[in-house]
Amino acid sequence: MSAPGFRDRTAVAGVGYTPFSKNSGVSTLTLAARAVLAALEDAGLGPDDVDGLATHRVGDSAAPWLVASALGIREPSWYLDQFGGGSVSHSVVGQAALAVASGIARTVVCYRAINARSEFRMGGTGRAVPVSPEVQYQAPYGFFAPPQQYAMYARAHMLKYGTKEEHFGRLAVTQRANAVKNPRALMRDPITLDDYLSSRWIAEPFRLLDCCLETDGACALVVTTAERARDLRQPAVTISAAAWGGGDSFLSGGRADVTVTAAAELAPRLYAMAGVRPRDIDVAQIYDCFTYSVIVQLEDYGFCGKGEGGPFVADGHTSLDGDLPVNTHGGFLSEGYVHGINHIAEAVSQLRGQAGDRQVPGAEVALSTAQPGYILPATSALILRADR
């Protein structure tokens, strides 16, 4: 399904961050307020310009109406308080773009604010088991945390396609090399494949360095019309496509192959909406809750054949100087984990040409993806374009 009426009509006009840490020392409301104000400042706007706020959360963060109230945004005309984790992260921006494109809202700030290390540990250690019907069949066996879920699919991929632990390791090493060039990244010391292979087991086949960083922090994006974004402070980055959905997971009883994600169903729709093909993507921020989630998405978004994601990474295609630089900020593995939105923010920085030492020269089209749909049977993704 193409959507020329949607394509490039809206834009990301501002990006804001709080610092990333293991202990922010402040509430998620405070984090959200800081990131929202930073994104507005970046755009050259203020709170009085905002008429919409959007977030997603899993019972762990400040609601949009609370953030609006805290910032004295008196008359917001549009809210989105989406339940869900990483898989819906990009649909939040997509829905904000729909609200703007329709005229219901003019300036929407999307944010995600989490204390994912100091309060609600995203990796699952020490927190309550999620409330979901499927969990009853797994939790009694001590199986409920995201690293365990993904490790199960990672091993299935290894068994079926010969994907190796060295492939996971190469991906971790490559992303760390990018983080070395990112002043915002939490982990800036280079690592080697030996460092990877000697890191401790979390849930075999995953080691510590397969797992993203549980992070305290927030990030926000200002979404407005493309026309208006062109008059604001920063170079405009338009939203060429926003797709979400993706069908079922094996837990919904429809998919028998656990090495395929919902991204395989969503990707054709996404590319058609933007009018591009995988080879047109100059830079990709691919959801890396774990090393394996990147490898399977490289396949499911069509950058290599099914089962070839591991060798694709090991051959250097996804390095900063490769033909498809991936997770140029270091990703959730090395920059920090704000549940998806910091991938979109990095894509915007790349398309503005503001990514400093890690800039991909001439980047014009970027893909940014959400958790690819195992834990929830859905995913979401964006294609963004430099407006020049």
Add this chain to the structure above:
Amino acid sequence: MRPVPDRDSAAWWEAVRRHELTVQVCDDCGTPRFPARAVCHRCRSFAWSWRPAAGTGRVVSWVVTHQVFAPAFAGAVPYTVVLVRLDDAEDCLMHGGFTGTPSADLPVRARFDDVGDDLTLVNWVPA
């Protein structure tokens, strides 16, 4: 960590308590399904029956957990959980504990372990 059955799954857990492994089968199109749900994902019928499963399958994948994610499992690490594809219901995948080291496509059968006065869990052993 006790399972929390819902209104769709209570009968499945009751069968496990009797050491019976069952899957739901659509009365209209015959499609088996798991986890338990009141509606068929293929033909959308709400008519269904519980069918005894052979209780055998093949190992699709497994995970050995070293991190203590919950205090209840502090004494259990490292422990192995397998994902099993049922022989007589190919789209039905079940988790369960496993002792030892599994291998790809290993034939396994269900073993019912009474872990308390009122709780039975399905674990898997080589067939």
